Amino acid sequence: MSKFSKKKSGELPPVSTASLPDIVFMLLFFFMTVTVMKDSSLKVENVLPNANEIKKLEKKDRVIYIYVGKPTQEFQKVFGSEPKIQLNDKFANPSAVGDYILAERAKKSEDLQNVLTTSLKVDKNANMGLISDIKQELRKVNALKVNYTTYDGDAFRNLQ
Amino acid sequence: MARRAGAPEVSAGSMADIAFLLLIFFLVTTTIETDAGLDRMLPPIEPPDTDVIIKQKNIFQVMINMNGQLLADDELVDIKDLRAKAMAFLDNGGAASGSPDYCSYCKGKRDLSSSDSPAKAIISLKNDRETKYGTYITVQNELVGAYNDLRNRESQRLFGRKFTDMEAEYLNPETAQSIKDELKEKVKEIQDLFPQKLSEAETTSN
Numbered sequence: 001m002s003k004f005s006k007k008k009s010g011e012l013p014p015v016s017t018a019s020l021p022d023i024v025f026m027l028l029f030f031f032m033t034v035t036v037m038k039d040s041s042l043k044v045e046n047v048l049p050n051a052n053e054i055k056k057l058e059k060k061d062r063v064i065y066i067y068v069g070k071p072t073q074e075f076q077k078v079f080g081s082e083p084k085i086q087l088n089d090k091f092a093n094p095s096a097v098g099d100y101i102l103a104e105r106a107k108k109s110e111d112l113q114n115v116l117t118t119s120l121k122v123d124k125n126a127n128m129g130l131i132s133d134i135k136q137e138l139r140k141v142n143a144l145k146v147n148y149t150t151y152d153g154d155a156f157r158n159l160q
Numbered sequence: 161m162a163r164r165a166g167a168p169e170v171s172a173g174s175m176a177d178i179a180f181l182l183l184i185f186f187l188v189t190t191t192i193e194t195d196a197g198l199d200r201m202l203p204p205i206e207p208p209d210t211d212v213i214i215k216q217k218n219i220f221q222v223m224i225n226m227n228g229q230l231l232a233d234d235e236l237v238d239i240k241d242l243r244a245k246a247m248a249f250l251d252n253g254g255a256a257s258g259s260p261d262y263c264s265y266c267k268g269k270r271d272l273s274s275s276d277s278p279a280k281a282i283i284s285l286k287n288d289r290e291t292k293y294g295t296y297i298t299v300q301n302e303l304v305g306a307y308n309d310l311r312n313r314e315s316q317r318l319f320g321r322k323f324t325d326m327e328a329e330y331l332n333p334e335t336a337q338s339i340k341d342e343l344k345e346k347v348k349e350i351q352d353l354f355p356q357k358l359s360e361a362e363t364t365s366n
Contacts, residue, residue: 024183028183057196058332119195125292126293127293128296129290139204145199148197148300149196150196150197158294
């Protein structure tokens with residue numbers, strides 16, 4: 001019997017879980033700091049095309065987004081199924097793009113106003129006519145730096 | 161007096177649970193990806209003061225119709241062959257060896273009926289209003305790819321490094337300033353060898 005009792009005393013002590021909250025808090029703070037909340041919900045279908053000669057869009061504070069695509073199912077009854085432009089949270093005409101860019105530009109701090117990029121997030125099934133109208137509007141307000149935002153992938157997959 | 165002995169200690173045992181709850185919330189809502197895409201400069205709206213006369217042979221015209229078919233220099237071209245054609249055009253270096261436009265680093269055919277030098281060569285891209293955006297991006301991608309391939313070739317020769325890597329490092333905000341200054345000159349040099357002249361004409365509607 002003494003054999004058994006000896007073994008018991010030699011057992012490992014249980015692992016202390018006292019530092020578990022600390023570890024979890026560390027992870028929590030990491031994710032809290034890297035989280036970017038979506039500021040506008042998408043009202044258009046937005047499957048971007050693929051490209052492989054791409055450059056990263058650094059510094060999110062210097063980017064203005066324009067979304068283009070077919071309205072999603074719930075908005076199709078009101079807005080139809082032709083591709084539309086979404087600025088912030090609402091649908092807009094091409095003529096409103098210029099004012100939107102100027103308004104967004106005015107919101108940024110003065111030293112950033114000259115280095116802004118316009119990111120065009122366009123659904124791959126949209127027509128170029130609408131994009132050309134947007135490009136004309138951008139030229140009118142002198143927002144010449146654009147980025148055709150795409151996914152990283154084989155560009156020939158767009159053709160299917 | 162017995163009541164003054166102090167409030168009972170609050171149990172911290174559930175702290176981990178609360179923290180886990182928050183952690184899971186942030187895990188689910190996090191998007192770490194950064195956007196990427198093709199950078200382009202639009203032409204300014206004011207027309208240039210003087211009309212620049214460009215020789216026809218220095219323009220490589222690419223047209224996309226509503227069905228996604230390509231017309232490059234008046235020939236029907238498959239989109240997969242576009243990059244090779246654009247590179248042949250840019251790298252042609254047709255100017256004679258004595259002239260100021262002579263391109264010493266070009267490895268093309270030196271065809272007199274094609275572009276004089278990379279600095280003179282212009283690619284003009286036209287599209288129809290009905291062209292699909294996906295097709296347009298593929299064509300843009302191939303044309304940018306043609307420039308990048310040529311720049312990589314020269315960069316490999318001069319600095320033993322790919323141009324696209326150098327540019328990515330130069331644009332990365334985490335790169336140290338001293339490395340950036342060094343890269344800036346190299347990037348500039350390569351860009352001057354093959355300047356990106358991609359004109360986007362206004363859309364035709366028919």
